[in-house]
Amino acid sequence: MEIKLSLPLNDEVIEKLHAGDNVLLTGYIYTGRDAAHKRLCELLINGEDLPFDIQNETIYYVGPAPAKPNYVIGPAGPTTSYRMDAYTLPLLKKGLKGMIGKGLRSKEVIEGMKLYKAVYFGAIGGAAALISKSIKSKEIICYEDLGTEAVQKLYVEDFPAIVVIDSYGKSLYDR
Amino acid sequence: MRSVDTNLITENIKMLLLNASYNIGDKTLNILKESCENENNQVSKSVLQQIIKNDEIAFNEQIPMCQDTGMAVIFLEIGQDVNLTGKNLNDAVNEGVRQAYDEGYLRKSVVDDPLFDRKNTKDNTPAIIHTEIVSGDKIKITVAPKGFGSENMSAIKMLKPSDGVEGVKNFILDTVKNAGPNPCPPIVVGVGIGGTFEKCAYLAKKALSREIKEHNKSEKYAELEKEMLDEINKLNIGPAGFGGNTTALSVHIEYFPTHIAGLPVAVNICCHAYRHDSIIF
Numbered sequence: 001m002e003i004k005l006s007l008p009l010n011d012e013v014i015e016k017l018h019a020g021d022n023v024l025l026t027g028y029i030y031t032g033r034d035a036a037h038k039r040l041c042e043l044l045i046n047g048e049d050l051p052f053d054i055q056n057e058t059i060y061y062v063g064p065a066p067a068k069p070n071y072v073i074g075p076a077g078p079t080t081s082y083r084m085d086a087y088t089l090p091l092l093k094k095g096l097k098g099m100i101g102k103g104l105r106s107k108e109v110i111e112g113m114k115l116y117k118a119v120y121f122g123a124i125g126g127a128a129a130l131i132s133k134s135i136k137s138k139e140i141i142c143y144e145d146l147g148t149e150a151v152q153k154l155y156v157e158d159f160p161a162i163v164v165i166d167s168y169g170k171s172l173y174d175r
Numbered sequence: 176m177r178s179v180d181t182n183l184i185t186e187n188i189k190m191l192l193l194n195a196s197y198n199i200g201d202k203t204l205n206i207l208k209e210s211c212e213n214e215n216n217q218v219s220k221s222v223l224q225q226i227i228k229n230d231e232i233a234f235n236e237q238i239p240m241c242q243d244t245g246m247a248v249i250f251l252e253i254g255q256d257v258n259l260t261g262k263n264l265n266d267a268v269n270e271g272v273r274q275a276y277d278e279g280y281l282r283k284s285v286v287d288d289p290l291f292d293r294k295n296t297k298d299n300t301p302a303i304i305h306t307e308i309v310s311g312d313k314i315k316i317t318v319a320p321k322g323f324g325s326e327n328m329s330a331i332k333m334l335k336p337s338d339g340v341e342g343v344k345n346f347i348l349d350t351v352k353n354a355g356p357n358p359c360p361p362i363v364v365g366v367g368i369g370g371t372f373e374k375c376a377y378l379a380k381k382a383l384s385r386e387i388k389e390h391n392k393s394e395k396y397a398e399l400e401k402e403m404l405d406e407i408n409k410l411n412i413g414p415a416g417f418g419g420n421t422t423a424l425s426v427h428i429e430y431f432p433t434h435i436a437g438l439p440v441a442v443n444i445c446c447h448a449y450r451h452d453s454i455i456f
Contacts, residue, residue, distance in 0.1 A: 074242065104355055104356060126447055128229065
């Protein structure tokens with residue numbers, strides 16, 4: 001059974017999510033991976049505003065492939081999340097509520113998710129062509145010079161994911 | 176001597192990279208399907224079904240199966256009776272990479288300086304090129320575009336001769352265990368044993384250009400490949416790391432003579448997008 005979730009998230013919804021839940025996400029998400037995270041954190045360190053309001057938002061760790069003509073976007077599967085761990089706490093503190101990626105997270109990130117009430121979704125690594133079918137629009141928000149690593153705002157419909165780490169710190173990877 | 180214009184190398188590199196990126200190939204697809212049937216964990220079974228569906232979409236629509244279309248790893252075997260004409264060989268290879276990634280809607284994932292500027296080269300060059308001179312007047316090109324989710328989970332260790340077979344087995348298993356869900360399992364595991372520090376890393380990579388499930392010609396090493404596949408599939412990492420008995424699809428081991436004091440081992444992990452293609456001409 002899949003749980004249909006509308007984005008942006010809020011605390012009430014997040015509290016009901018548990019590791020292992022299959023979800024279908026509908027709404028806006030932001031893309032961001034290594035280089036964009038580095039820039040976002042540098043802004044926060046310097047006390048500057050982020051280029052978009054991150055409150056209650058969800059970031060998808062992805063660097064899409066280029067779109068063929070008549071495609072909204074190219075294949076767009078998740079990248080490995082641990083590389084964003086070093087930049088995640090300041091974003092959670094700013095109100096980031098959802099992250100979509102694949103793979104393990106650090107203890108610090110998990111503690112931060114408990115403290116600030118956030119959820120980590122897993123998408124299937126390498127199912128990029130399939131996942132791209134649930135992305136309905138894209139718009140570059142900032143860092144266009146980074147190419148595939150630019151921050152984009154995507155509208156997704158029934159984006160398939162699974163709750164990997166919930167706001168209680170429970171992880172689907174723990175066995 | 177047989178003359179070959181390096182333009183032909185450019186054309187073939189482009190064609191092979193596009194095919195490898197869009198088409199997983201029947202062998203790997205059939206092994207994924209077999210694994211799906213044999214997978215006990217229901218969540219993981221559904222992951223495998225989605226991976227199979229993904230690979231079918233990629234082939235039918237001629238789009239990359241994964242957004243990480245990798246760094247282009249190219250193996251060249253050039254007969255010593257071939258006289259290459261035209262532009263420089265490495266330039267010809269990189270031109271093929273440039274054309275494939277640009278015209279084929281593949282992602283450009285290469286940065287020029289690894290440490291300081293990390294500026295995207297915007298055409299996915301340079302390729303990693305391994306050239307070997309062999310007998311005859313033929314050229315063999317193998318392309319193996321390599322994603323870095325799995326590349327990052329690879330490891331190398333200089334074991335002692337006394338660590339022996341058990342030491343090698345433990346290192347392979349530890350590397351796969353530590354990688355956990357990160358490298359997009361089910362994975363293909365390439366292992367290099369022997370040689371020197373850099374030679375065993377090269378062997379591990381070369382092992383990943385082999386056809387899936389094709390065993391080493393040495394019976395002992397083939398047995399070790401089978402044993403390691405069984406052991407890895409008992410780790411309960413499973414597809415996407417959600418548990419189950421499909422953690423690896425195949426284990427390939429290559430070996431080479433080494434020094435009396437050494438036992439180098441390298442483990443190069445590849446995700447389920449086991450992409451490679453080759454041509455002889």
